[in-house]
């Protein structure tokens with residue numbers, strides 16, 4: 001193999017690796033849970049965060065037919081959660097979750113797991129909802 005061909009092949013391999021890692025990270029975000037509405041709360045079982053082998057998921061994405069956007073719920077401890085509306089505060093595109101951050105596919109804004117803007121063009125934090133845990137259920141108040 002000639003040097004030029006070798007460099008070209010390595011370049012394509014690197015690009016393929018980068019693409020694959022971003023796809024796999026995106027797959028990690030497929031922790032979709034269908035919530036139920038109880039009064040003004042979106043409710044999911046606490047064990048929605050269970051991941052087998054007593055591991056715990058960092059986050060889940062909760063959907064309901066009555067909601068225009070899903071809600072991403074990050075778990076920091078058994079009693080500390082953050083629920084973020086997955087609507088970009090720039091122009092309203094639905095966000096995607098990548099581990100500890102949410103990204104906007106429209107213009108690239110990024111938010112952390114507390115909903116704070118990390119990269120624009122968005123300049124406003126995400127909408128958050130109060131979360132409480134009772135009777136092994138996570139209640140996300142939509143009021």
Ligand code: FES
Nearest residue numbers: 088090091104107
């Ligand atoms: S709509 Fe999200 S960055 Fe523009």
